[in-house]
Amino acid sequence: MTDSATHSAPRRLGLIITFGLAALAMIYLSYSLPRLLPGDFVTAMYSSSHVTLTAEQEAELRAYYTEEPGFGRYLVKLASLDWGYSYAFLTPVSALFFGALPWTLLLLGTAHVISMFVGFVTGVEAAWRRDSHLERSMVGGMTVLEGVPEISTGVILLVVFALHLGWFPAAGAETAYAEVSLLARLADVGHHLALPLATLVLAYFPGNFLLTRNSMVMVIKQSYITTARAKGLPARRIRYAHAARNALLPLVTRFGLRLAFMITGALVVERIHSYPGLGTLLYNAIQARDLPVIQAVVLASSLMVLTIILGLEMIYRIIDPRIEHAH
């Protein structure tokens, strides 16, 4: 532990280099892949339409859509949010992206906060009541839920609650053109958020529960917990102030590790509930073969994921100094 201060600076630098390389790899891929394409937008747009282009017009359009900026220019444009123009939506790509981003952040942020909190608390309580009937059936139920993918939960919730019971709207993030007070608008947004949020929480929460429960079971066995009990501390204080703090660490690591994977589910869930976030934007762009939008959404969201994971790694190193030495 003594030389942790001397070690931590290079480690932190190594971490930043790793994430910088990952970001650069993503940027280079999104720069180079479209240039490998056989077809182009002009063919895609006009070959099946009723408009016939003269050779001159076609050449001009083609030159316009396939201009070659070079990787340096590409980086500059990327940083200045000049991401080009959407072929299909006829809007600047960055406007589309930043129009959709808040909804995705709202949905994913809330889903993660709720599933982390609920998963953590239930996991801690379940581990405390180990081998009781309640705990056994909870572990069983969560293992089954862990096996149900987001696609299935999303569709089932949609069919049951939006279609058959009609309790929640089936699409959108708020009622269009509804001029209502702020409070009514918030309620409206919440009402629309409920189904996609429930889907994501059901997808993330079982994993958090199982992980917390497993690490908590191991923490409880350690002797400092016995000491705390022998001192006569109240059970809740031992559970949360002593044991749960150490059980929290794996949960934070797992979040960082799995974030890159969990994005997949979020894309699908938005599409199922037609929630106007990045996933739906991406889906529509894929249907229209709108390359600039696909590229921008893929690249920008990957870079955001990288930043979040890097931030978590930094925070995690502060919370738990032990991992500076565990390689």
Next chain:
Amino acid sequence: MHINLKNELLQDHWFVVGFGLAVLFATVTLLGPPLAPFDPWDMSFAPISPPTAQHFLGVNDGGQDIFSELLYAVRNTVAFGLVSGLVALTLGVIIGLISGWFGGFVDTVLMRLADVLLAIPAIMILILTAALLRPSPVVLALILAGLMWPTISKAIRAQTLSLRESLHIRAAEQIGGGNWYIIRRHLMPEMFPLYLIGFAAKARMAMFMEASLAFLGLFDPSRKSLGMMISYALKYYYMDIWWNWLLPPIGCLSLLIMTVTFLAISLEKVLDPRLKQTMGERTA
């Protein structure tokens, strides 16, 4: 690591259920085409008709028999998962062993590469390549495998590092066993449990990815897949088709993911040496 594998696994309920389901899916995968009553691309039936004695699950909007479609779709999803999982496992084991055994510069480079790949969201690379280049499913499975190996190789590397200090490996070195001899004859067989765990986890991830990509419409539309069936059926969800068209692919996909999840969880519980010895944290 010397445990009575068969008995311990058979006592685990999750393993028994998962294994039973796996046998079922293996049957469907292997015998799917002969079992299918119709050609799933045959569009000659009355569109959107409810189930009859001939068409167990009815007919979809394109006039295709849903039951036959389902059999082919399960086959495709399973194949994608197995190919991707297997390639990821092979890459992960080879890289983990090399990295752990040789150490030094090779280790630094390989593990740095692993860290970079771990941070990149795989789905984004898949979407980008699938949307732009329209590669075949096999190529996508390989790309996914190329992104999934790092977690496996990190586990293998950690185990190699602790094994290389053990007596029997030292002895093998002392009597003149070469690098590759020790890796092949001593290290590789000893880590067999880790392979099973890694493979189950990666196959699960790959199947989920396949369903999501197909659902988003990134595969060849003529390729039958569970995700695509769900996506098409969802367009008609206001009609009374949800129980015969929407529910079967959803049920199949859930059962499939559950199968692999149960197997992965029980294998990890029974086999993972790290969980037994150090009681350390588990990474999903």
